[in-house]
Amino acid sequence: MIVRSRTFRVAAALTAVALASAACSGGGREKTDESTTGGGGNAAGSSGYTIAFITHETPGDTFWDKVKNGAQQAAKDTGVTLKYSNDPEAPKQAVLIQNAVDSKVNGIATTLVTPDALAGAVKSAIDAGIPVVGFNSGIDQYKKLGALMYFGSDETLAGTTAGKRLAEQGAKHPLCVIQQTGSVALEARCAGVKSSVPGTENIQVNGADDAAVTTTLQAKLAQDKSIDAIVTLGAPQAIDAIKAKDQSGSQAKLVTFDLNQEAAQDIKDGKILFSIDQQPYVQGYMAVTSLYLNLKNGNDIGGGNAVLTGPSFVDSSNIDKILPFTKNNTR
């Protein structure tokens, strides 16, 4: 057994050497000192508070990844112990909130995507004397549920503003690309765009398959040549839309919600006109920080109103500043 494991180790070492010697190819990872990234801050739990952070994230979404990064950084900065949990289904999210109440956390930050389903669990938290902060979704209902503060974007407002900017560019017939069927937030964005540009048309695509998104958009652009703008509701779909435009020779303007590294580069290259960013990192960061301030100092942020984290526009005028942040996965 020992001999075998030694052979294995030798083999592993040889492989490593081979890889290291082959590691001259460009475009790979930039080898940075791991310890410098995200350093600083206090040790977890040094402030003595525990905060439960609950979302309706579907695993694998780049957007939620940034929310989580923001929350983790805030926890580090304030010395809070963060308990992250998520479930896309409303009843299960309610159970997660209840779990947090039962484990007697000091504060709860939660998305309020399905306010009616979560109302009971939120109430039991408040009854137990645990402060609750809403973020990301539930802007109209958070007060009614008893949450203290709210950090997020108004999806309809974001859509309306995006639509206005498109109208200024002369767009008459935008195509709004919905990558997840039946999502209230996504429908609200498209409805917002439509309220600014009445000629807006929606289309459903399968967000889990880039090839399917591309061909669907390609087909739509061939079917209706009068489409003069495309609004994607997520950054990965914007990349697919660029491919579809190339294939079908369409001259439609492209704008997108949210950001990722590739989309940011495309904004710089002029392939995407602008992005409507709701700053997910800020949502996560503020939700945790506001709870910390409330627990520590009795603070209240927003003056009794929701704090808007968006819409923030990213276009050619400010992309140079923002591009590096997308590489850190914080914007």
Next chain:
Amino acid sequence: MTQTTVEAPAPPAGRVRLGLSNRLLARPEIGALVAAIIIFIFFLILAPSFRSAESFFTVLYQSSVIGIVAVGVGLLMIGGEFDLSAGVIVYTAGLANSMFCWYFGVNLWVGAFISLALCLLIGFLNGYLVMRTGIPSFLITLGTFFVLQGANLGVTKLVTGTVSSTDVSQIAGYDSLGKVFSSSFKVGSVTIWTSVIWWFLFVALATWALQRTRVGNWIFAVGGNADSARAVGVPVMRTKIGLFMTVSFLGWFVGMHQLYRFNTLQAGGGVGNEFIYIIAAVVGGTLLTGGYGNAIGVAIGAFIFGMTSLGIIYAGWDPNWFKAFLGVMLLLAVLVNLYVKRMSTMRRAGS
């Protein structure tokens, strides 16, 4: 859409003709072919923008991305097994290649082969576990499906710090791999993707293997009745494991296509496609219980799926109803398929 049944050749009552038509009707793909032609004509009439060579090749491209893996899934189903991990393995393949090369800074070809080895290993494990434990492949591969789904996310997050892989377009080997897996060329105004040609090639290869080789006979035998197959000396274990590995090989192939066409992949991708592959195989006349079907049928099944999903867009129907339309068209395809097949068996019973 009831008038569509009229399109099917109605046999004159009474006498039964033997010969070509009868032999044609006995083939598994004939029902799917009739359904495909009907749906094709249907969209030609309803969707003006469907009537162009460009659109046809867009449909072919969409079909090829489904069809390549579906060929493998079809063969596996003829062999009597399922693979629910076939959708996710496409992304596992792409992610493995992309992240390995990005992390270690090596040529993408190295990663492509490592990814291939990984996929073949997963296929082997699927097959080996199914054969060794006797647990239905539906369950084993459901397990693999979940494992891969979780690993895709977990490993991607660990390696890149995000949930999508990094851009591979600047790493060495990108251009040559792009040529192999995801290049296109223009004939007039029509863009033809090489994936379509690869798809045809794989279908031809599978057809030849099923009809003309010993392995083909083994596949039908193990799917029909594994015990009798074993009794007459068919290497059941080897055949089935080989089939699982074929599926994962083809999944790898499409994964390479996805990676080199889109440069980055989202770690959560591919979920749900496993059923599309199975649907393509079943629409194409493959029996869910195994032992019956052929590769051309599966290809036609993938074509029906690609054509329907894009045809609805070309026709400009209300997008909210998309899935409902899709479901109706697929049901229609299966019904036509069944109708044609029943006619063929009736004829054979008559003769």
